[in-house]
Amino acid sequence: MRDGQPNKYSNMSNKRPPGEIKSSNQLSVKKPKLSSVTAPTNKKQASVKPEPKAEDDDDDHLPISQRIKKSPTSESKSSSIKKTTKVVSSSVKKVNKKSKKVMKNSKYSKSSKVPPSSGEGKKWNKLEHNGVIFPPPYKPHGIKMLYKGKPVDLTPEQEEVATMFAVMLDTDYMNKPRFKENFFGDWKKILGKNHVIQNLEDCDFTPIYEWHQSEKEKKKQMTTEEKKALKEEKLKQEEKYMWAWVDGKKEKVGNFRVEPPGLFRGRGEHPKMGKLKKRIRPCDITINIGKDAPIPECPVPGERWKEVRHDNTVTWLAFWNDPINPKEFKYVFLAASSTLKGLSDKEKYEKARLLKDYIQGIRAAYTKNFASKDPTKKQIAVATYLIDKLALRAGNEKDDDEADTVGCCTLKVENVEPVPPNILKFDFLGKDSIRYQNEVEVEAAVFKAIQQFRSGKEGSSDLFDLLDTSKLNAHLKELMPGLTAKVFRTYNASITLDDMLSRETKGGDVAEKVVVYQHANKEVAIICNHQRTVSKSHSAQMLRLNEKIEELKAVVEELKSDLSRVKKGKPPLKSKNADGKPKRNLNPESLEKKIAQTNAKIEKMERDKETKEDLKTVALGTSKINYLDPRITVAWCKRHEVPIEKIFNKSLLAKFTWAMDVDPSFRF
DNA sequence: CCCATATACTCAGAGTCATAATC
């Protein structure tokens, strides 16, 4: 469903001319003002050395938003993009899907357990916390599901898993055969070989589903006092887990609740969707605390932690192995508002700001390499261009047991279609299986390069066959200390906000300024392709808005008629209003006023309607939380006397405390 | 005050990327 709708915000764009640079000199002059960016080889910078040609359409330093221009040919784009269902081929692909499944139990020789001591990557000196809290044990409900129409007795364990499935009866997963197969496979193991239940098709879970719905309803019907009491009870229980002591400071813990058991809800076409995610127990959990901190008490009587470590080179407080993918981990970290997280957040933005000093040189360098004879260099250049211009993600290789999604380095031939003379049509599933659709005008050299990368390959093979993220990042690191692909996303998002705010903030009242901010925020969200599904009620809501607008228009018409009649000394056509009250205010002045008021109301509603329609598939939150340097926002608020609370909610304010004292003149 | 809509917050899955281990 999410990948269903075309992205109406496709940008046709860009006409940034090649070339155009400052002297190479300038590059090296800029000093990293960043302690955290461990500057490796400053010498390598040579490779960014731009050449002094210049063709001054100097928009190189500008944010993407400004570099993007509507292309003349941008009519009905998205509609026509379709996946050319191609014959899958074994093909060119370097057999690089890691042979993950093999990997015989090379038990991690934990000789390398920890490298702390050296004080080098030290994250903390003292760390104390209370561990994690577990979900309550399963409470059997005894509701019987049906098999071939007859009630079935299930053990609590069997019932628990059946209930996990029943609860999802009204989700889209029921339309996914993969989900059902995986579920049934895991459930079957618990039912046992000779159980009456032999296939899913003959199972009727509706009794359990309905029981669950009624439980939900019951909960909803509780009075506010009851809910409040329940909440306080929970809070009391959890209070001690909410906090940690880090280097003498009390800090909030993020996710101290262990994930409850359930069915795996993989996104997109995930091969493992529906598999049973089993209950985590204390013996699955590894705790990390300071050397002389007391060991957290295990909350389950009679059980104990798997292990207690003292590793101050990491920030996690606890972890367990992901039951779906046992070689992956689930961590408990401090909350976003903590000092530790704030620090690394700040470092992230400082690194992105540093890129500002290098970006011209980097763009010049990759532009030059569009035509490189070295094929790897050429691919790196084009990939970097896409990452910079379109804010694409790096695109790591994925295993076969994950959803099939791509990023820049993993783009397939079929994901990018060149449309002469110089348009590229992108269509692929990115992170979280969110569809990315875009048509972009690119420089001739890029267009040619893409055509070349595609030629002779099948649709399913890699566009950048000589590239992967580590090669790309290794190259980026030579251009700027600490530079990686994701920094471009942060940079382009933040510079766009900064730029749009400074260009578009005019006078006006606070509300108008907030609109300017939201507009910029939206632009960033579009660049980053932050989408959301259209709410179920969206169309109904639009309809209602339209109705209301029509109603108001009718009111205006009547008022106008009243006005003209009153002016002629005649009484209104109707002596009563729609609500049945007799009309008052029959003098022209008040009628005029009323007309103006109503028209203003209509205009406002029209605007609201537009915004709503505009934002129906755009999620603003993600960029605000992860990509926009809060100092831009805070400084802008200070300059324009906008209360910061208009922009940041409570948790954002807490997360961004480190940015609050920024100088009003701060610019990204 | 009630309802519905908007916003805030939680949740856990899905990425990125550095480094260690292995080939």
Added chain:
DNA sequence: CGATTATGACTCTGAGTATATGG
């Protein structure tokens, strides 16, 4: 020993649910 692959740890994501808001 250089290149891959595996491991580990951290950020980023939209959905779902709870709560606030406002008409």
